[in-house]
Amino acid sequence: MQGTRLDTTRIRAARQVIDPIFLDTPLYSCEALAPRLGCKVSIKLETANPVRSFKGRGTELVASLLAANGSQAAVCASAGNLGQALAWSARDRGLDITVVASRSAPATKLDRIRALGAKLELVDGDFDTARERAVAIAQHNGIRLVEDSLDIETCEGAATLGLELVDRTPSFDTVLIPLGGGALATGVGPVLKALAPEVEVICVQPAGAPAMTLSWRQRRVVTTDSTNTIADGVAGRCPIPAVLDDLLLVADDALLVQEASIITGMRMLLDHAGLVVEPSAALGIAAILENRDRFASRHVVTIVCGSNVNVDAYHRWIGATPI
Amino acid sequence: MQGTRLDTTRIRAARQVIDPIFLDTPLYSCEALAPRLGCKVSIKLETANPVRSFKGRGTELVASLLAANGSQAAVCASAGNLGQALAWSARDRGLDITVVASRSAPATKLDRIRALGAKLELVDGDFDTARERAVAIAQHNGIRLVEDSLDIETCEGAATLGLELVDRTPSFDTVLIPLGGGALATGVGPVLKALAPEVEVICVQPAGAPAMTLSWRQRRVVTTDSTNTIADGVAGRCPIPAVLDDLLLVADDALLVQEASIITGMRMLLDHAGLVVEPSAALGIAAILENRDRFASRHVVTIVCGSNVNVDAYHRWIGATPI
Incomplete structure (x- = not known):
C-alpha cells in the first residue's frame, strides 16, 4: 500500500x-x-x-507539542468536540485557546468549551464558516491554527x-x-x-x-x-x-x-x-x-x-x- | 484493621x-x-x-473455578445482573447454569439471561424468595449453589x-x-x-x-x-x-x-x-x-x-x- x-x-x-x-x-x-x-x-x-x-487523543498530542514549543496560544475551528478536547488538554498546560464554532452548534458542546476555560467565538454560519474565521484569527494574532484532520x-x-x-x-x-x-x-x-x-x-x-x-x-x-x-x-x-x-x-x-x-x-x-x-x-x-x-x-x-x-x-x- | x-x-x-x-x-x-x-x-x-x-468480574472467578473442579452445572439466585454475568462466564466453559429470579425483575435482565443460554426459573416473590428456591434446586439436583456476596x-x-x-x-x-x-x-x-x-x-x-x-x-x-x-x-x-x-x-x-x-x-x-x-x-x-x-x-x-x-x-x- x-x-x-x-x-x-x-x-x-x-x-x-x-x-x-x-x-x-x-x-x-x-x-x-x-x-x-x-x-x-x-x-x-x-x-x-x-x-x-475520541478527540482528546489528538488534542493531547497537539497541546503537548504546543507547550513543548513554548507556544502560549492557539485557535481552532470546531463543531464542538475538538474545541472541548483542545480546551481540556490545554488547560493544565497553560495555553490560551480560542475556539470558533457555529452559533448553531449544540449548546452542550459550547457550554463545555466555555466551562473548560477556552475563549469561545461564535459565527453565523456553519463549521466551514468557523474554519475561515479561525484562519483569520490565527493570522491576525500570530498564533497557531489547529486544523482538525489536516494537522x-x-x-x-x-x-x-x-x-x-x-x-x-x-x-x-x-x-x-x-x-x-x-x-x-x-x-x-x-x-x-x-x-x-x-x-x-x-x-x-x-x-x-x-x-x-x-x-x-x-x-x-x-x-x-x-x-x-x-x-x-x-x-x-x-x-x-x-x-x-x-x-x-x-x-x-x-x-x-x-x-x-x-x-x-x-x-x-x-x-x-x-x-x-x-x-x-x-x-x-x-x-x-x-x-x-x-x-x-x-x-x-x-x-x-x-x-x-x-x-x-x-x-x-x-x-x-x-x- | x-x-x-x-x-x-x-x-x-x-x-x-x-x-x-x-x-x-x-x-x-x-x-x-x-x-x-x-x-x-x-x-x-x-x-x-x-x-x-460489574458482576462479570466475580462470575469469571466463579465459573473458572467450577470448570477447573470439573463441575457441570450451577444454580444461582439473582436480581438479574449476577445471573446474566454468570450465564456469560459459563457459556464458553460448557457449564449449565440455572438462574432463579423474581418474576418482577426487569424484563431486559431476564431476556439477557435467557439469550445467554441459561435456564431461567421465575418465582412469585422477591429476590429472597428466589434465594430460597435456588437453595432447594441446588440440594435437589446436587449442584453448586452460587451465592452472591457470600461466595x-x-x-x-x-x-x-x-x-x-x-x-x-x-x-x-x-x-x-x-x-x-x-x-x-x-x-x-x-x-x-x-x-x-x-x-x-x-x-x-x-x-x-x-x-x-x-x-x-x-x-x-x-x-x-x-x-x-x-x-x-x-x-x-x-x-x-x-x-x-x-x-x-x-x-x-x-x-x-x-x-x-x-x-x-x-x-x-x-x-x-x-x-x-x-x-x-x-x-x-x-x-x-x-x-x-x-x-x-x-x-x-x-x-x-x-x-x-x-x-x-x-x-x-x-x-x-x-x-
Whole structure:
C-alpha cells in the first residue's frame, strides 16, 4: 500500500504522550444488537472520558507539542468536540485557546468549551464558516491554527484507537468509521491497513453532509453548498485535499446514510446497548441498518465516537417509546 | 484493621483469571456534574462490557473455578445482573447454569439471561424468595449453589475494581458504593482500607430496601418484611451474617436515600454525563444530593455499577424534560 502521512512508530510513541484517561477504551461485543442487526457488533466506546469523545487523543498530542514549543496560544475551528478536547488538554498546560464554532452548534458542546476555560467565538454560519474565521484569527494574532484532520497529530491521536482495535480484538471483518473531516478515518485506517489488512475499512457519512464521501468516490475534492443533518459532528462542506489523499489510500468504501437510519441507530444503541450517543456516533449502526445483506453474519466493529448531545434534542429524536 | 475474608494477594491474582473485557474500566472526572453537586465527582464506569454491570468480574472467578473442579452445572439466585454475568462466564466453559429470579425483575435482565443460554426459573416473590428456591434446586439436583456476596469469589471479583481505584486515581476522599447484598462493598472496601486507608468508604442503599444498612448500624442482622424501591439490583431483605461481619470492618458509613433522589441522580447522569444507568447505579449521586454539606468540595468516586434497565421504565422515571 502506498504510504499515507501516518507512521506506525510515531503512533505507538503517541501513546506515551496522551493522558491514559483517553486510551484503552472499552471494546466489547453487544450481543443484544446482533439478532436485530443480523451481524456480530462490537462497540469501541469513546465516550467514557472527561470530554465524551475520541478527540482528546489528538488534542493531547497537539497541546503537548504546543507547550513543548513554548507556544502560549492557539485557535481552532470546531463543531464542538475538538474545541472541548483542545480546551481540556490545554488547560493544565497553560495555553490560551480560542475556539470558533457555529452559533448553531449544540449548546452542550459550547457550554463545555466555555466551562473548560477556552475563549469561545461564535459565527453565523456553519463549521466551514468557523474554519475561515479561525484562519483569520490565527493570522491576525500570530498564533497557531489547529486544523482538525489536516494537522497530523489529530490523525495520529485517532490512530491510537486503531492500534487498540488491532491489539485487542481477536478478529473482526469490518470497521465502520464515522466520517466528517476525516481525522478518525485517516487515523484509524492506516493502522488497520498496515497491521490487519484483511479488515474492511468503511467510512459512513450522513447523506445530508456527503462532501467527503462524494470526494472519495470521485477521487477529487467535491464541496457542497450546504449540509442538512442532525449529525453536527460530521457536517462539513469543504474536504481538505491532503486528508482526501490519505482517505483514498485506506478506505475500502464510503457509505451515505439517511437521517431516519441515524435516529434508529441512536434508539437501538439506547434500547439494546444502554448508550446515549450523539448522532455521529450512530452512523455505523445506521450503515448496518441500510446494508443488512452486506454485513450479514460478519463481525463488525463500530466506533461510538461521542456522546455530547443536547438532551432535549436527543429526547425529541428518539422519542420516549422503546422500539 | 481486623481482617475480612479477603486477601490482597488473591485479589491481584484474580486479575489474571478474569476476562480483560471486565477489567480496567473507565475512571474519569465528570466536570459537568461538579457545579451541580458541589464536589468533584469521578465516575467508575462498570457498564461498558458484554453484561453491562460489574458482576462479570466475580462470575469469571466463579465459573473458572467450577470448570477447573470439573463441575457441570450451577444454580444461582439473582436480581438479574449476577445471573446474566454468570450465564456469560459459563457459556464458553460448557457449564449449565440455572438462574432463579423474581418474576418482577426487569424484563431486559431476564431476556439477557435467557439469550445467554441459561435456564431461567421465575418465582412469585422477591429476590429472597428466589434465594430460597435456588437453595432447594441446588440440594435437589446436587449442584453448586452460587451465592452472591457470600461466595468469596463474588467479592474478590468486585475487589479488582478496588485495586483499579487505588492504582489509577491520583487521590480521592470518598468512594460511594451501592449497597445491596454487599458483594461490591465487601470487595472494594478491604482493598481501600488496606491500600488507601485515608479514603472514606461509604455505602448507599435505598431507604426502601434498608436491611443491610440497618444491620450495619445495629451491628447485627436486621431483616425487613418487604422492599419498596425502583433500585431492583439492591433490593434484598435478608443480609448474610458473614457479609455483614466484613461490612462492619470496612464501611465508614452507610447512607439511606430516597427514591426521588435516585431518580434525580439518574437524570443528572443522563443530562450531564451522558450515561444511561439502572437505579442502583445512581445511588452515589443520590447520596451526594441528600448530603451536600458533607461532600462539599471533596473528591468523590461513585461506582456506576450497571445499566441494565427497561427503557420504558427508564423513560417513565426520568421523564423527557431535561433538568
